[in-house]
Amino acid sequence: MIDKLDFLLALARECHFGRAADACGVTQPTLSAGIKQLEETLGVLLVNxxxxxxxxxxxxxxxLDWARRIVGDARALREDINALRHGLTGRLRIAAxxxxxxxxxxxxxxxxxRHPNVQFTILSRTxxxxxxxxxxxEIDAGITYLDNEPLGRVNTVPLYPERYRLLTSTGAPLGERTSVTWAEVAQVPLCLLTPDMQNRRIINRLLNRTGAESRPMLESDSMIVLFSHVRTGKWASVMPAKLAETLGLTQTLRAIPIVEPDEVHTxxxxxxxxxxxxxxxxxxxxxxxxxxPALSD
Amino acid sequence: MIDKLDFLLALARECHFGRAADACGVTQPTLSAGIKQLEETLGVLLVNxxxxxxxxxxxxxxxLDWARRIVGDARALREDINALRHGLTGRLRIAAxxxxxxxxxxxxxxxxxRHPNVQFTILSRTxxxxxxxxxxxEIDAGITYLDNEPLGRVNTVPLYPERYRLLTSTGAPLGERTSVTWAEVAQVPLCLLTPDMQNRRIINRLLNRTGAESRPMLESDSMIVLFSHVRTGKWASVMPAKLAETLGLTQTLRAIPIVEPDEVHTxxxxxxxxxxxxxxxxxxxxxxxxxxPALSD
DNA sequence: TTGTTTGATTGATTTAGCCTATTGAAAATG
DNA sequence: CATTTTCAATAGGCTAAATCAATCAAACAA
Structure with missing residues (x-):
């Protein structure tokens, strides 16, 4: 029963019998039969x-709603008993x-x-x-915006406020300033995340609010790409203060607070x-x- | 997997492999094997x-904690889908x-x-x-005291306040009064529930508080027994007002409010x-x- | 048309589940 | 203390279920 519900979850993820079967480590006929059996025992068609x-x-x-609960609980049961036996072990899958x-x-x-035997999988996601x-x-936890889009059936732990900085170099336009406005930022050619990222949508909204047209010269879904471009001294970007600090600022590489408005997201x-x-x-x-507490400004 | 967890739940109820197997509709070796398989897949001993x-x-x-959740959810899934197909059907098991x-x-x-296709099982329980x-x-819902013993992981809906009446006949001692005290009730030979019932424990507490020794002349675990005795006109009992009204009072059979204290339980x-x-x-x-609302005094 | 993708079908094989019968050990009984 | 009873584990055998590899048929795309 539980394995069949797992099949259904995989099908929901993949929208494809073959791939779902692969994900479950069974052949496609097995998964098809599993779904069909679910349909028979419940007496309803589940898949169009x-x-x-x-x-x-x-x-x-x-x-599917029930399957998420039941399969999740069944996994939690195993994990729970495992923790009783061997202390905390296993793999934490986190998407950020x-x-x-x-x-x-x-x-x-x-x-x-604290828990040396726990393995991690960290995924970059929108x-x-x-x-x-x-x-x-598919993941155990996520790190994302808490205050923007509706979150659904989740619990949250606030971590830090995201504040925005113009990341640029001394010598570049605005490079010597101690603060800049969004209107000014809008005039600079920027490297930004692709528009499927919420960070980009937030920045777009702030830029558009100034009336100016934003002109991203380079888009990427990877912050590494953006940051390495800015480090050449020839590009600029807008990124959260925490991120800029973590990646490392230099004498010529500056993170300039952007005001009007000084928007914050959690x-x-x-x-x-x-x-x-x-x-x-x-x-x-x-x-x-x-x-x-250590992260909150 | 789910059936094995169900085996475990039955074993928890019966504390006996054979009876648990019966309850699950399988033979004892099957249940034993199921438990053992659970122990093997989880890698721990579950039963001493x-x-x-x-x-x-x-x-x-x-x-067991997880099994209750998982098995409960699996049943809820079936019931839920069934309700989508045929409207509300099935059996509600209620213990009161x-x-x-x-x-x-x-x-x-x-x-x-409202729901003509739902069957009921009503059980008398402490x-x-x-x-x-x-x-x-084992049951879907219970009807019991909400305000006395710790209830555990349950949700509650208050139904009515339980107030106590001396059920006796005109002509018997106290039979003509419009109200009596617990001290007076303590002097009368009573028919009461057995001491494993919380109602009896409540009444005991109230009687003892008066200092007098309570003298139950007849004990039963059935209200029918108590009530039918009182109806002979030769016995008296203490019972909740609602119950006395439901069972029916007559000109000679009276339910007299008991005061000092006028204790109420929900x-x-x-x-x-x-x-x-x-x-x-x-x-x-x-x-x-x-x-x-219709029941609350 | 022809090749590809996708899910259902088929038939063989393995596995899992269950039962009856029996055993062994501990409690209960006399 | 001997005997009986109770209880769970084990053994052996059967059946049904699960799974797989291979194939098929329908829908698309080229």
Missing amino acids: RGSRFRSFTPEGERV IPTALAMVASLTTPFRA SIEVLAELDNL IGLVIPQREPMTPLTAALVAEAQRLA | RGSRFRSFTPEGERV IPTALAMVASLTTPFRA SIEVLAELDNL IGLVIPQREPMTPLTAALVAEAQRLA
């Missing part, structure tokens, strides 16, 4: 199929938005000191993807709303709560 | 066995304390008018048993703390909430 996967029926969506990726180290490092994968049990840990938490998640939350 | 069932290990207790048994009809009757069986998923519906509720439970809660 043509000659390929189309969508879930309303009943299918409902079953690109602008938060650099701060993950300040969460994982003290965590690892804020949308973070929430979707949290729902699908970044935090997001975990599934499950009671009780899995031991790994609980430990991560504890670590986040320890870390938060 | 001598030559017979002794107890659960701490890990076993933990697994004896003094609340008569009022169950005022809950089930309007419920059945307040302790109600909570235990709620935990073990009776209510108790359901497992599960989010979301099963459709049947949700409907029952809705019915209880509709009913409560």
Whole structure:
């Protein structure tokens, strides 16, 4: 039963019988049969199929809701008992938005000191993807904006406020200033994240509000790309203060506060709303709560 | 997996491999193998066995906690999908304390008018048993005291206040009074519930507080027995006002308010703390909430 | 048309689940 | 203390379920 519900979750992720089967480590006929068996025992069609996967029926969506709970709890059970036997072990899968990726180290490092046998998988994702994968049990926790889009059935731990800086070099336009306005930033050619990232959407909104047209000269989904371009001294970017500090400023590389408005967004840990938490998640939350005071400006 | 967890729940109820197997509709070796398989996949001993069932290990207790959740959710899933297909069907298992048994009809009757295809099982239980069986998923809901013993992980819906009456006949001692004190009641030979019932413990406490020795001449675990004795005109009892009214008073059979103190306890519906509720439970809660205003004095 | 993708189908094989019957050990009983 | 009873584990055998590799059919795309 639980494995069949797991099949359904995989199908929801992949929208493709073959790939879902691969993800579950079974062959496609096995997964097909599993789904069909679910449909038979429940007496309803769960998946709208043509000659390929189309969508879930309303009943299918409902079953998915339960499947998330049940499969999640079954995993939590194993993890819980494992923790009783061997202390905290296993793998924590964390997805973070690109602008938060650099701060993950300040969460994982003290965590690892406390629990040396826990392995990590850190993924770079958009804020949308973070929430979707949290729902699908693909990740254990996310790090994303807490105050922008609706979050869904999750618990949150605030970590730090995201404030914006113009990252540029002395000698470049605005490079000598102690603060700049968004209107001024809008005049500078920028390297920014791609528009599917919420950080970019926030920056776009702030830039557009000034009336000026924003002119991103370079887009990337990787903060490394943006930062390495700025380090050449020939490019500028807008990024969160915390990130700029973490990546390292130099005498010529400056992070200039952007005002009018001095907008702030809260970044935090997001975990599934499950009671009780899995031991790994609980430990991560504890670590986040320890870390938060040190990060809040 | 889920069936194995169900085996474990049955074992927790019965504390006996053979009876647990019966309860699950399998033979004892099958259940034994199921438990053993659970122990192997989790890698821990769950049950302390001598030559017979002794107890659960701490890990076993933990697994039981999860099993209650997971098995409960799996049932809720089926019920939920069933409700989508055929409307509300199935069986609601309700356990009530004896003094609340008569009022169950005022809950089930309007419920059945709304949902004609739902079947009921109504059980008479002590307040302790109600909570235990709620935990073990043996019943869907309980009706018991909300304000006395610690309730555990449940949600509650208050139904009505329980006030105490001396049930006796005109002509008997105190039979003509419009109110009596607990001290006076203590002097009368009474028919009362057995001491494992919380109602009896409450009455005992109130009687003892007067300093007098209470003298129950007849004990039973059935309100029918108590009431039918009182109806002969030769016996008296203490019972909740609501119950006396429901069973029917006559010109000679009187329910006299007992004061000093005029103690009140709240009776209510108790359901497992599960989010979301099963459709049947949700409907029952809705019915209880509709009913409560009419019952509150 | 022809090749590709995708999910259903088929048939063989392995695995898991369950039962009956039995055993062994501990409790209960006389 | 001997005997009986109770209880859970074990053994052996059967059946149903699960899974896989291979194939098929429908829908698209080129």
